[in-house]
Amino acid sequence: MIKVAINGYGTIGKRVADAVAAQPDMEVIGVSKTSVSAEAYIAKERGYPLYIADLGKKPAFEKAGIEVAGDVEAMLKAADIVVDATPGGVGEKNRPIYEKLGKKAIFQGGEDHEVAGFSFNAHANYNEAENHQFARVVSCNSTGLVRIIHALDQAFGVARVRAVMVRRGADPDDVKRGPIDAIVLNPASIPSHHGPDVNTVLPHINIVTLAMIVPTTFMHMHSIQMDLKKETTREEVLKVFENHSRIGLVRKTMGIKSNAQLREYTQDLGRPRTDLWENGVFEESVSILDGKEFYCFQAIHQEADVVPENIDCIRALMGTVKDPQESIRMTNEALGLVAIG
Numbered sequence: 001m002i003k004v005a006i007n008g009y010g011t012i013g014k015r016v017a018d019a020v021a022a023q024p025d026m027e028v029i030g031v032s033k034t035s036v037s038a039e040a041y042i043a044k045e046r047g048y049p050l051y052i053a054d055l056g057k058k059p060a061f062e063k064a065g066i067e068v069a070g071d072v073e074a075m076l077k078a079a080d081i082v083v084d085a086t087p088g089g090v091g092e093k094n095r096p097i098y099e100k101l102g103k104k105a106i107f108q109g110g111e112d113h114e115v116a117g118f119s120f121n122a123h124a125n126y127n128e129a130e131n132h133q134f135a136r137v138v139s140c141n142s143t144g145l146v147r148i149i150h151a152l153d154q155a156f157g158v159a160r161v162r163a164v165m166v167r168r169g170a171d172p173d174d175v176k177r178g179p180i181d182a183i184v185l186n187p188a189s190i191p192s193h194h195g196p197d198v199n200t201v202l203p204h205i206n207i208v209t210l211a212m213i214v215p216t217t218f219m220h221m222h223s224i225q226m227d228l229k230k231e232t233t234r235e236e237v238l239k240v241f242e243n244h245s246r247i248g249l250v251r252k253t254m255g256i257k258s259n260a261q262l263r264e265y266t267q268d269l270g271r272p273r274t275d276l277w278e279n280g281v282f283e284e285s286v287s288i289l290d291g292k293e294f295y296c297f298q299a300i301h302q303e304a305d306v307v308p309e310n311i312d313c314i315r316a317l318m319g320t321v322k323d324p325q326e327s328i329r330m331t332n333e334a335l336g337l338v339a340i341g
């Protein structure tokens with residue numbers, strides 16, 4: 001069993017912890033929090049040993065009825081590998097301790113590529129991970145882009161990509177963020193970080209991305225255009241998506257035309273935390289013009305799509321499963337991830 005520590009038990013960390021616990025070849029040896037919160041109670045409820053960054057806060061946890069197993073360093077020492085899901089920028093500060101203890105670590109998309117020196121996506125570059133001490137799972141939007149670009153690149157060749165990301169303003173629990181009544185260019189300059197981020201995994205792709213944020217909390221929406229190298233048809237493109245285990249199709253017949261309806265659907269499916277782990281490509285939007293021009297809309301659930309990628313990244317860095325497809329299959333099966341559509 002691979003012993004996994006989750007440093008930072010928040011939006012991403014709590015999902016990764018549950019996903020690790022569901023795998024046949026991994027166990028959660030601990031999760032960490034900085035202060036008492038509802039999430040600390042959930043860790044207790046799940047039976048995950050809870051470690052804290054500052055032992056000076058131990059009395060506050062104990063007063064709240066939450067047992068503390070030790071400090072973060074003790075958790076790291078007990079682990080084979082750590083998934084660092086602390087807020088963007090904190091991972092970089094944590095890196096020296098992983099180096100000191102000789103532990104493998106996975107960073108998230110809030111860190112720069114250089115923090116790990118290797119950026120990861122299971123379908124695109126799983127086999128390059130072995131022998132690395134560190135990896136970074138690219139951000140949620142970049143993960144969604146890499147999946148779809150890589151799939152079409154493998155099938156038809158991709159000459160260039162132009163994409164616009166309409167980003168959710170904040171996660172559902174994030175009461176301090178906005179906007180409440182605005183469309184914010186984020187950033188106003190071009191490109192947004194997503195294109196260069198895609199290039200950390202797929203360096204040969206010609207891509208320009210633009211991004212803005214809107215007052216929603218559930219999912220980003222992408223408008224994507226790609227020039228393909230080989231002529232194809234809409235039907236052939238749909239077949240590629242149907243055969244991809246992490247690209248789902250929002251079928252025309254479902255009548256879903258928004259993030260809100262898609263959330264209702266994942267909820268009705270009984271997905272944990274309503275998570276959409278796969279890309280949600282809108283079937284109706286998939287278009288091929290003049291044989292080579294591809295268009296689509298896709299929804300990306302920001303809290304969820306990086307979760308299975310973190311699980312595959314654990315196996316890839318540990319070198320325990322050599323075949324990417326086998327790891328992807330194991331991860332999907334343990335999560336109950338059967339792509340929609």
Ligand SMILES: NC(=O)C1=CN([C@@H]2O[C@H](COP(=O)(O)OP(=O)(O)OC[C@H]3O[C@@H](n4cnc5c(N)ncnc54)[C@H](O)[C@@H]3O)[C@@H](O)[C@H]2O)C=CC1
Pocket residue numbers: 007008009010011012013032033034035039053072085086087088089090108109110111139140171302303306
């Ligand atoms: N929320 C999202 O939509 C997505 C976030 N990411 C990335 O994942 C990373 C984590 O983001 P979230 O889960 O949203 O953050 P979050 O704020 O929900 O959770 C972070 C957790 O880390 C804990 N923490 C803070 N400082 C710590 C420290 N020094 N040691 C241990 N724990 C500490 C906090 O208590 C909190 O539980 C970031 O790099 C972010 O950019 C990636 C994809 C999507």
Ligand SMILES: O=C(OP(=O)(O)O)[C@H](O)COP(=O)(O)O
Pocket residue numbers: 109110139140141142167169302
């Ligand atoms: O990884 C994300 O978005 P991104 O792919 O646009 O960087 C997550 O939605 C977190 O983004 P945030 O920086 O708005 O919290």
